[in-house]
Amino acid sequence: MKSQEGMTIIVKTVTRISVWLIFVYGIYIIFHGHLTPGGGFGGGVIIALGFLNVFLAYGKEYIKKWLNIGLLHDLEATSAILFVGIGIIGIAMTGGFLANFLSKGTLFRLFSAGTIPLLNILIGAKVGVALFLVVWSLSLFHIDEGGEQ
Amino acid sequence: MxxxxxxxxxxxxxxxxxxxxxxxxxxxxxxxxxxxxxxxxxxxxxxxxxxxxxxxxxxxxxxxxxxxxxxxxxxxxHKKDDPSNTNKILTLVTVITLGAILFFSIDVFKALPAFGEPYMNTAKYYLENGATETGSANLVSAIILDYRAYDTLGEVTVLFTAILGALTIIRIKKKSSGTEEDVV
Structure with missing residues (x-):
């Protein structure tokens, strides 16, 4: 236990177990966005809070080793581009931007509602990564400011 | 109750x-x-x-x-300074203006529908046709990702701009302070 960064060993152990449950819950909310309350935005915030949980419990250096921050930026930008891409495919297939071009399926099934689950997943990835990255960037900014004073 | x-x-x-x-x-x-x-x-x-x-x-x-x-x-x-006279006057002006706006907008509240009874023109259409037209059981998802998906695109853009702005500020800060730490 050389590094004193982050919180106590109790918090770290609890986080190690609970953070995966948080991720699973967020992914569940995203994937069932067209069936139950919630959706891409709420599930994305849950995933961002899961990342934030690890960040607070383990500290900055651990996050740098655990996550590839550049990859997260790419994921965020890619999901935004794919969102617009689905919209443009909608123009090509049916003539309306973001129109629902896939088959509707049966009501209350997991694979139904055409493009809505796809858009939910993209928004979930985007919101989850972006909110975490905002906090991450602001925390870097904070340390710089402290160093100057 | x-x-x-x-x-x-x-x-x-x-x-x-x-x-x-x-x-x-x-x-x-x-x-x-x-x-x-x-x-x-x-x-x-x-x-x-x-x-x-x-x-x-x-x-x-x-x-x-x-x-x-x-x-x-x-x-x-935590420190609290006593407000200066300019601040007091500005606060007074703000409060009076907001109070006047609220006072003169009372008539607007009379024009609103009663609590729990909104005008159901658009909402009724969504409730009746939303499930069949989009195939989504959750009508809120159906509205934000099908009927009003353009708004959602704007929402995503706002988030994108927020993270871009935060990163830009940090880049400027890094360049001016001259540290070599890698910010992706």
């Missing part, structure tokens, strides 16, 4: 919470009191049978409290 009684109770709770947030000297207690407002709003959404809104409001309130605690707790914002 009828739903209005509960709502009035929750709104009173929120008002008490915001007054506490203003008046408490300790900064951590003040941030927690701000949290009361958002969490009570989330409960109010649940009473109004809007679970989608309640989930997002609840999560964002927690997110906001974490950011507020991270940002403000270590700093010395």
């Amino acid at each position: 009828p739903i209005e009684t509960w709502l009035i109770f929750i709104l009173g709770f929120m008002i008490v919470g915001s007054i506490m947030a203003l008046e408490i000297k300790d900064l951590l207690s003040s941030i927690i009191a701000i949290g009361i407002v958002g969490l009570a709003l989330s409960v109010a959404f649940l009473f109004l049978q809007a679970p989608d809104l309640a989930i997002v409001q609840f999560l964002f309130e927690i997110f906001a409290i974490i950011i507020l605690i991270l940002a403000f707790l270590k700093k010395e914002y």
Whole structure:
């Protein structure tokens, strides 16, 4: 236990177990966005809070080793581009931007509602990564400011 | 109890919470009191049978409290200066203006529909045709990702711009301070 960064060993152990449950819950909310309350935005915030949980419990250096921050930026930008891409495919297939071009399926099934689950997943990835990255960037900014004073 | 009684109770709770947030000297207690407002709003959404809104409001309130605690707790914002005369006059002008706006907009509230009875023209269409037209059981998802997907695109753009802005500020800071740490 050389590094004193982050919180106590109790918090770290609890986080190690609970953070995966948080991720699973967020992914569940995203994937069932067209069936139950919630959706891409709420599930994305849950995933961002899961990342934030690890960040607070383990500290900055651990996050740098655990996550590839550049990859997260790419994921965020890619999901935004794919969102617009689905919209443009909608123009090509049916003539309306973001129109629902896939088959509707049966009501209350997991694979139904055409493009809505796809858009939910993209928004979930985007919101989850972006909110975490905002906090991450602001925390870097904070340390710089402290160093100057 | 009828739903209005509960709502009035929750709104009173929120008002008490915001007054506490203003008046408490300790900064951590003040941030927690701000949290009361958002969490009570989330409960109010649940009473109004809007679970989608309640989930997002609840999560964002927690997110906001974490950011507020991270940002403000270590700093010395506790000191309180006496307001100058200019500040007092400006505050008075602001309060009078807002009061006047509220006073003259009372007629607008009379024109609003009664509580629980909105004009159902658009909403009725969504309720009747939403499930068959989009195939989505959750009508809120159907509206934000099918009927109003363009708005959602704008929402995504706002987030994108927020993270871009934060990164830009940090880049400028890094260049000016000359540190070599790698910010992706």
